[in-house]
Amino acid sequence: MTILVAVPRRSTVRSSTDARVALAEFLFDEVLTVMREVGLEPVVLDRCPDESTGFAAVVLPGGGDIDPDRYGGRHVPHLYDVNPEQDELDFAFASYAVMSGLPVLGICRGFQILNVLHGGTLVEHLEPTGVEHYDSAALATSVITARLSWHNVRVAEGTRLFQEFGHGDPVVASGHHQGIATLGSGLIASAHAPDGLIEAFEDPSGRVLGVQWHPELTAEGPTRPAPFLALARAVESTADRVG
Known part of the structure; x- marks a missing residue:
């Protein structure tokens, strides 16, 4: 059975010279690749679907x-690629999933979209800690080869992610200069960075899952497919309950 998954299109111009924008576009394509690797068929859309479209x-x-x-934050100088059109599309997709009871996976920005949708807030720019959540040198340049950083996260036992990893301390690819300030209502933190920053969450139903890191960048091991496999299992669980 083909599992159709709705994905909002990116509206950023791919010719941008901002390294962060170029990297995000590359990672978008990688997300689609990993989805297909685990049996999910992405359908990229420029408008929000409705309940009659058959997405799982x-x-x-x-x-x-x-x-x-959108979350009562400040417009700080470090903000980049703020796009009202993209915000409208992504929040519409997130609302569609939650209101329809569909499993939804948010990655990095998508993780933050889901948190704000649930009434949470964000740190507009993370101050340096013992964990490098983003490449601060690359952030200050427009070099296309900007790279991400890598660090461990502690995944809580008993969560959907832990079931997929089989252990609780994976190394993940990190490229976010923002993070969760207050967790959204109904969400449960399921992974943290060593400095205490929330790196993943889910809801009690298991249908809402968010990761702050980029699993699609990892080439080998369980870190790459884990969140996508958790989504696929959530789809199966939802189908079993409906059936």
Whole structure:
């Protein structure tokens, strides 16, 4: 059975010289690749579907920063690629998934979209800690070869992610200069970075899952497919309950 998954199209111009934008576009394509590797068929759309379209799930990929006005935040100088059109599309997809009871996976920006949708807030720019969540040198340049950083996260036992990893301390690819300030209502933190920043969450139903890192960048091991496999299992669980 083909599992159709709705994915909102990126509206950023691919010719942008901002390294972060170029990297986000590359990672978007990688997300689609991993989805197909685990048996999910992505359908990229430029408008939000409705309940009659037959989608089994939604994936919200990475990208630029959310307009701070959406969560009562500040417009700080470090913001990049703030795009009201993209915000409208991504929030519409997120709302569609939650209201329809469809499993949804948010990655990096998508993770933050889901948190804000649930009433949570974001840190507009992370101050340095013992964990490098983003490449601060690359952030200050427009070099296309900007790279991500790598660090461990602690995944809580008993969560959907832990079931897929089989252990609780994976190394992940990180490229976010923002993070969760307050967790959205109804969400449960399921992974943290060593500095305490929330790196993943889910809801009690198991249908909402978000990861702050980029699993699609990992070439080998369980870190690459784990969140996508968790989404696929959520689709199966939802189908079993409906059936």
